[in-house]
Each structure stands twice: as C-alpha cells, then as structure tokens.
Amino acid sequence: MFYRRLPLEKCVNVRDLGGYPAQKGTATQFGRFLRGDALYDLSQSDLRFLWDYGVRNVFDLRGNAEKETEPNAFKGVPGVTVYDICLWDTDAYADTVHLISNGMGDFYVALADRYPDNLGRLFTLMAECEGGILFHCSAGKDRTGVTAALLLGLVGVAYNDIVANYQVSNTYIRVNSQRPALRNVPMNALSSDASYIEQFLDFIKERGGAREFLKSTGVSETNLNRLAEKLVT
Template identity: 40%
Template sequence: MYDYTADYVRLPISSVKNVREIGGYPTKDGGMTQWHRVLRAGDMTELSEEDRSFLLGYGLTTVIDLRSADETALRPNPLAEDSRIAYYQLPYIAGDLTAIDFTVTDSMTLPKLYVQMAEMAKESIRNVFQIIARAKGTVLFHCTAGKDRTGVTAALLLLFAGVSTDDIISNYQVSQTYFTSAATILTPMPEEAFSYLIASDTSYIQHFLNYILERYGSAESYLCDIGVSQEELQMLRDKLTKKG
C-alpha cells in the first residue's frame, strides 16, 4: 500500500501514463517547488478505481483537461463525472484534432506549435493559471500524450516559479520515456509522423522558453499580458513555491 503523504516524482499508478509532480525543483531564490500542489499527466481514460482512490488520497481536488471537445468525446476523462472533483475543459487547440493530417512539414513543427499555443490560446492559458492559483488541494492538468499542451503548461509554471531552464527541459524530456501507450490513443498516422510527435527533444521546449523570454521578458510578464492579476500571481506563487 502506497503512502498518500509521500512525495513522488512519478506517481505510483499504472492505469494512466506519465503522471508526474511539479514539486521538488530548486528555485532561484533558494527555495523549491512544493509537492502535492500540481500534477501533470497524459490521457486519463483508462483510470482504474484503485488509481482514482490513490489520486484522491494524494489530495486531488481539481482536474484541467486541455484537450479539444472531439478528443474528450472520443476518450472521456472519468473524473469529469466525479462529484468530488472540480473538472474544467480548456482546450489549447481548436478544431477536431482526431481528423488532422499529421504529416510533418516545415510550416508546422512542434516548436512552432508551442509558440502558436502561447499566442492563440491565451484565454485558455489564463483560465488554467487562474484555476491553479485559486484551487484548494492538488490540481492535475493533462492532454492526450501529456507532452505538448501539458508540456507548455508545465514549462510556464516552472519558469514562473523560478526553476532553472535546465530543470524545465529535463521535466519535459521525461515524457517520451513514460509515453508507452501512444499507439492506443493517437490517431493512426505514418511512422515518421508518429515518431516525431512522441519525441520530447530538448530543442522543442528550449525554443518555446526562448520565445517567452525574448518576447515577454519572463513568464510573469507573459501571464500579466494574458490577464492573470497580481493577486492571482501571488496566490500562484504561494501555491507553487516554498522559500528556503
């Protein structure tokens, strides 16, 4: 039996892939990101009752689903109907992702997609950060792979918290290792496209971080620009970090 109060880098659940902590990273002010505050994950459709119980015991109160309406209709999150959970659907990409042609082209690469999300999904991103700031208990956000939309969100959270870019990149990279069920949850596609889409190359998230820092100066400035208030930023800071 696992200890709900323990701190896990990757949570000990087997029915959902890539469920990981945002806690445990050192911050530039000598503190660290807090455990049991924010989790990132991939597709939740196959969540077992045992693993649901573990998440609730771990402190989960809020789930943010970053997928499109078509994705959630095809593979619903069982926690959406759980009265003990506050569930929000805030898609970062509009349209039917299940019908996309996943051929890799120079005009649409993952690094470009990440930047596009930062600019085109500002309302959803603002809402995500406001919900995390105000939520009581542990928040879990997820998409399908738990790598791209989830990775962008995690990168912004960690950058705002004062985590080093090396640690943010490391947090992003792990997804490819844990994303072993991709074949069952991604639309069938050419092998080249499949291999590209499950990759979590360091250059992808580095490109995104560079864009945020060069365009806005900091994650905090970006969050201010999209409408997160100073009060909410302080609430978010208090939730995410613990001073040394």
C-alpha cells in the first residue's frame, strides 16, 4: 500500500511524490521519491515502516549544527545509505534572517544561486543510486520543497500541482513548531505560502526550466533521463 502522507509516529511531513499527472500522459509513481522533515526522532516502528516502504537512500539536506541538534536516525541502519548534502547552512543565522524577512522566495533563489554544486551532486546521486529515495531537511518545507519542485518540474508536472505540493507543509508542520530546531525560527519562515515557491518556479522558468537549470549545475543528460524514468516509469 502506498500513501500520499506516510503515517509515521515521529515525523509529521513525510510525503510521497507519487500521483501527479506528468508529461505525455504519464504520472509520477509512488514509492520512488519521498520528501520529509527531520528524521531525528524516528521510532523503531517508523524505521521498519520506511524500510518496508522501500527506502534505501536518505539525503540529508541540513547543515552541521542542525544535524548535531537532531541527529539522523538512519545513520548506521544496515541497508540504508545516508548522504549528507547541505543545501543551506543555518549557522549563517544573520544572513538567513535577512533573506527570509520578506518571505521565503528570496531564500529559495539564493539557495539556487549559492549551492549549484551541491544541487548538482544531489541530483546526480539520486539518479545513480538504487532503491527508494527519501530527501529531507528540518521542517520538510524549504530545502526539501526546492528539491521536490525541481524533480516534479523535470517530468512536466503542472505549475499549480507543484505549488499545491509545496503548500501542504503549512498544515502539517504547524503542529510541530516547538521542536528544538524550529523553536527560534521566525513565524513567516514556518509558512508555505504559495507565493514563496512561485517566486522560485518563476526563477527556474527564466533559466529554461528544471532540466536546463539542473544541467547548469552539472547534472548530465543521462542522469536527468534516469531521474525522469525513476519518477514516472
């Protein structure tokens, strides 16, 4: 059985990217790519559920301080490979607060501008690894949302569906705002307002779309095709 939001005990925002209409009459498949919030407090039941769901690769998009505060529960789990690929280091606190002062859209654009090499490595490794993939950050909204938007955009998922996929986080993470890593985060940073991801999507469109943007980060045409095949075949 596949789920849109996975019924875990300790994570509130782990969701499957399956079920969206995509290019040429295809649809994104369930069980291939999952997006999520921090996996620091997973129960043994959660770990077993995710294993049974097919997760064999976990991509942790957080910075070092976040990983020290909330360590990844999959570290050391046999059969699961954890990749640490930082898409924003929250140690740069003043810079982060400045960027998000008007909402998260500027932050997403800055992420794409400042971390092209890490984005390229992330998407290359996701293309080359075997088995189900779960990528996550802290709240499962921002770095995770940018990654999900690029994956869905790569296979032609409609603009409004990508926005809707992003917006859902607003409902789930508000019940979890007192976690240690989220307690001091400005309230607007915990929102997933449509305008935030729309700003990022418009930025990507100006650069030729998700495929062309990812090529500019160093992802090969072969690996872009592999990603698309994983997601829709």
